[in-house]
Amino acid sequence: MRAGISPRNLERLSAYLDSALSPRDRAQIEQRLGAEPTLAAALKELEGTRALLRRAPQRRTPHNFSLTRSMVAASKPHTSRGWNSLNLVSAAATLMLVLVLVGDFWAAGQLGLGAAAPAAEEPAAFLAQEADMKASETNVPEFGEAAPQATGEFQLYAEPAETNRAMGDDGAPFELRSFMQQNARSLEIGLGAIVLITSVLAWRQRRHGA
Amino acid sequence: MDEIQLIQAAQQGELEAFNHLVLSYQGLVFNVAYRLLGDDASAEDATQEAFIAAYRNLQRYRGGSFKAWLLRIVTNGCYDELRRRKRRPQTELEPESQDGEEPMQPSWLADPGEGPQELAERVELNAAIQRCLNQLDAEFRAVVVLVDVQGMDYAEAAQVMKRPLGTVKSRLARARTRLQGCLQGFVELLPDRFRLHTEETL
Numbered sequence: 001m002r003a004g005i006s007p008r009n010l011e012r013l014s015a016y017l018d019s020a021l022s023p024r025d026r027a028q029i030e031q032r033l034g035a036e037p038t039l040a041a042a043l044k045e046l047e048g049t050r051a052l053l054r055r056a057p058q059r060r061t062p063h064n065f066s067l068t069r070s071m072v073a074a075s076k077p078h079t080s081r082g083w084n085s086l087n088l089v090s091a092a093a094t095l096m097l098v099l100v101l102v103g104d105f106w107a108a109g110q111l112g113l114g115a116a117a118p119a120a121e122e123p124a125a126f127l128a129q130e131a132d133m134k135a136s137e138t139n140v141p142e143f144g145e146a147a148p149q150a151t152g153e154f155q156l157y158a159e160p161a162e163t164n165r166a167m168g169d170d171g172a173p174f175e176l177r178s179f180m181q182q183n184a185r186s187l188e189i190g191l192g193a194i195v196l197i198t199s200v201l202a203w204r205q206r207r208h209g210a
Numbered sequence: 211m212d213e214i215q216l217i218q219a220a221q222q223g224e225l226e227a228f229n230h231l232v233l234s235y236q237g238l239v240f241n242v243a244y245r246l247l248g249d250d251a252s253a254e255d256a257t258q259e260a261f262i263a264a265y266r267n268l269q270r271y272r273g274g275s276f277k278a279w280l281l282r283i284v285t286n287g288c289y290d291e292l293r294r295r296k297r298r299p300q301t302e303l304e305p306e307s308q309d310g311e312e313p314m315q316p317s318w319l320a321d322p323g324e325g326p327q328e329l330a331e332r333v334e335l336n337a338a339i340q341r342c343l344n345q346l347d348a349e350f351r352a353v354v355v356l357v358d359v360q361g362m363d364y365a366e367a368a369q370v371m372k373r374p375l376g377t378v379k380s381r382l383a384r385a386r387t388r389l390q391g392c393l394q395g396f397v398e399l400l401p402d403r404f405r406l407h408t409e410e411t412l
Contacts, residue, residue, distance in 0.1 A: 007384070011384075013383070014379070014382055014383035018363075020363075045390055049386050049389055052339065052393055053354065053358035053389070054358060054359070056335070056359045057332055058237070058241055059253075062250060065236045065239075065257055065258055066229040066232050067228065067261060067262060071262055072225065
């Protein structure tokens with residue numbers, strides 16, 4: 001850089017050389033060029049450099065770069081499977097991450113509310129009541145043979161009430177709930193990493209083609 | 211068929227139409243790659259890969275300057291290659307010559323009707339420019355190649371580089387200043403006609 005000329009002035013000189021200044025800036029710099037020999041000399045040097053670069057010989061293409069069917073066989077112009085699949089993976093991982101986060105917050109809220117526990121009895125009680133009603137309905141035999149079937153059906157309806165005792169209030173098995181509670185953080189980190197990696201890969205792929 | 215029709219046909223999968231576009235732009239794309247990477251083999255690879263990537267992603271071209279879109283693809287490819295080289299520096303097994311420059315007067319530089327002396331000078335000038343370009347960072351190199359070597363205007367260069375106009379302006383000014391110092395040393399060795407300062411006299 002020529003001594004005594006600020007980068008800002010060099011930038012202006014360079015733009016002046018390419019006629020890329022506004023009329024006002026252009027007039028200003030022309031006025032200064034008349035009064036400041038250092039600035040005028042710097043402009044001359046820049047001009048010389050640009051002139052040399054413009055004389056850089058153009059290289060002849062060594063061969064024809066036309067594409068053949070085999071070169072592009074891997075993919076068609078309007079499909080980009082890699083990009084689409086990366087997007088899909090990224091979207092799925094994002095969705096799962098959101099679900100895990102929502103579940104995490106919800107579980108935290110539930111644990112904080114001790115009064116929520118009795119409510120867990122409700123579905124079982126409701127199902128048992130429903131089973132009773134169903135049983136009484138089906139226990140009105142039209143024909144004598146219907147009775148054993150009805151008993152079987154009653155048992156079938158009674159089973160969920162039994163089963164529900166081994167499940168959480170949301171119907172999920174306790175093992176799954178406790179697993180989710182214990183591993184929520186790891187799941188979030190894992191899913192977050194997948195989202196990040198697929199997004200970066202998709203961005204890179206897009207950048208090459210954009 | 212004009213360029214827009216060729217692009218539309220290529221987007222429908224017509225390779226023939228795309229190859230017409232390749233023929234129109236291969237010289238420019240190859241020259242930009244050559245100036246950015248500094249050697250023939252890498253420039254050939256970058257050019258071929260750029261055309262393949264362009265064909266495969268043609269559906270993402272949404273109008274505007276096709277030339278800028280194509281040059282953006284090859285420029286990004288060259289940046290990646292330069293980054294790879296930085297990570298894994300390689301040494302030439304067989305240098306082109308003792309001082310690392312092209313050994314002879316390559317045929318591509320020959321102009322019909324040009325004498326051996328002029329040819330030799332042009333080879334010198336070409337080598338000097340390339341050496342100085344190689345000393346610049348990738349983005350500074352790109353802006354000089356696009357504007358000064360290929361003669362694009364600021365707006366086109368900004369489109370290719372996906373940078374604001376102001377960034378292109380300031381990078382170009384800085385790149386020119388850096389090149390100035392480098393080229394001066396080489397140009398001293400060249401005949402007078404290369405040492406002229408103003409374009410009017412060239």
